[in-house]
Amino acid sequence: MKTKLSDRLRPLLAGALLLGAIAHADVRPLDRVVAIVDNDVIMQSQLDQRVHEVQQTLAKRGAALPPEHVLTQQVLERLITENLQLQIGERSGIRVSDEELNQAVQTIAQRNGMGLEQFRAALSRDGLSFDDAREQVRREIVISRVRQRRVAERVQVSEQEVRNFLASDLGRMQLSEEFHLANILIPVPDGASSSAIQAAERQTQDIYQQLRQGADFSQLAVSRSAGENALEGGDLGWRKAAQMPAPFDSMISALAPGQVTEPVRTPSGFIIVKLLEKRGGETQVRDEVHVRHILLKPSEIRSEADTERLAERLYQRITAGEDFAELAKNFSEDPGSALNGGDLNWIDPGALVPEFRDVMAKTPAGELSKPFRSQYGWHVLEVLGRRATDSSEKFREQQALSLLRNRKYDEELQSWLRQIRDEAYVEIKL
Template sequence: MKIKLSNGLRPLLLGALLLGNSTLATSALAEVRPLDRIVAIVDNDVIMKSQLDQRINEVLQTIEKRGAELPPQEVMQQQVLERLITENLQLQLGERSGIRISDEELNQALGTIAQRNNLTLEQFRAALANDGLSLEAAREQIRREMVISRVRQQRVAERIQVSNQEVQNFLSSDLGKLQLSEEYHLGNILIPLPEGADAQTIQHAERAALDTYQQLQGGADFSQLAVSRSASENALEGGDMGWRKAAQLPPPFDSLVGDLAIGQVTEPVRTPAGFILLKLLDKRGGEHLVRDEVHVRHILIKPSAIRSSEETRRLVERLRQRILNGEDFGELAKSFSEDPGSALNGGDLNWIDPNALVPEFRAVMADSANGQLSEPFETAYGWHILEVLGRRATDASEAFREQQAVNLLRNRKYDEELQTWLRQIRDEAYVEIKL
């Protein structure tokens, strides 16, 4: 019986899934054969030929299951060895940093995997043995994955810096305007023009458009006129275009819409398709209004392939108790929080508009007094605890947009920075290849 250990757990540097019909990667605990030998010295550790062979076999199984063409053996061997070296370096960093995975965490991970395979722990152990894999080997591989994850979380997040100039450039870019600008709920009426229309036809359409505009100015119902006169594809919906950002509109509407008050209609504008009138039905976001803001920090722990939601909740509860016992919230957030936008800052979300948060987070925050540590609670992102540090009323529109930009830029930089960091630790390490 082949065991499906995880849908998402995988050797982080290899990129090969722990497939349902393959055995768990056991490179760390591969049995040393009499003819085994060292293939690489990596700082204070070594990689054995048996480890390399085991990992190559795993990669080959993965490639074959995908039906892809196999690379040359020499290329495969070199690529896999390099990945093992980088993985080994991260594990050594974890060891030097004092990162430890408790037996309780490992037991929870194994229990979750067994449960997802609809097996008891004893059945799970027997199934692993049938595949030639010990429970101890499975525990070791899971431990390695968790250590590497925490090393990356600590070392990569602290490298990501977002300058004020980057924020301002992003806010002024087309992408920034698209993602962070206010949205408009619009309706349109299109008075059509056939392709290659002559002057008389154009004049007739223009008069019809101006007549429509005058009726609207006189109080006529926009949706009724859209149904009766518009040639737009949304005419039967009363011309309703839904919510759009200004950057999603063609010129000159992208600039005209920002000057409209809710309920106003643009004058007819000539386009290749005909004369168009837009009505601003509503708008949201980007308002320059005085808002209630909350200064809050949080710790986020996400369920994973090796940790169920209930196990994640219990971990958050333990972190909460450690804070109540006197440990520093910010230091625990740096070590454990899985929110890349705030972990490096000790979980601090800074001053934030509650409306920018998911409802579950917003509700707990509203019920928490200043300085009060919340009970664990769940959102779509995982399990949290939070602490409200202050409340204020301010015109936070610009600051809020800037913080959104910072978070977006930090998340965008993470993958790139991870690869840069991996290359750096490889270049700085002592590595002697003995193939």
């Protein structure tokens, strides 16, 4: 890619050339190609910008920076992988609208406790452009959608797999805790020679010994790991042990925060995992209320005032001793409960509209509420009982499904990323 000088820059450059040999030393190309990736290129400016962003992130964490050439190589490899996924997205017709992008940026700002202008200012203080940050968000959305189509949609977990997992000793044990993990990956290419495997193993053992002697895990991950998360210090986020491929699923359970596993050979290469934190294991208890109600809706033939008066009359009739269920069958306009005498059965208060939930919360068990208005109309309700329900079993089923999907997804993603990298034409000109 050639960079065309603007008319404004030409006289400045010409004037500089007249200054002689010293001035010549100050002239620099505006940009250059550092890698050709299939049908696209990566420019020096892109690489410099991303290196700067990673340096800023590492500095905020207080992590020591690896040598610049090591960091640059890691960042370039990340850009190559991203570029390949973006090209797949382009060929697949994946687009991100301005509205979607604006909403995503707004969400990021809110998560950081900022308004949009505060977010702009914070980026500026860090030496980052708002437009560049916005473009990076767009790229990440496209990559996420590419992975959803190419990887996530292929991952299937059957009900039998969930049942088997829940019945296993590992499933019962691992669903009780959650682990914050980081890893270092030393890759072993498919079909690698025995000497290449031995070299990777020696490199991994060297890293492991450095860690045992107190070396910083995050710094070693940035400088030595080939994992997709290397530039984040190897941070994998919060995981269940079951999400990790064997034998890590059982190994991390025996670790204390701050400890690392011994190196383990996997299909991707040699991996070391560090446990950063533990959490979870609590029982999932949900409050439920047994309630019934009568709903009356204003209409063209019954005004708001008439509806309120009818609700008041029904309230008086119930308090005078008439049967709530019979009145609900005859008057309630809630099709889901009228035939059952207005009974909503045991219900999670969180599933109800705020007005109904608030009145229900203030009404003691066995008592009737006075008529009140919600977005649906006028209600009279009676609280029949309250209970705390242990929903841990259903929660564990959902967790198991998520864990098994994530485990399969992680394995499939790493395999797919290696595949598209191996099949691509990449020429590095750095």
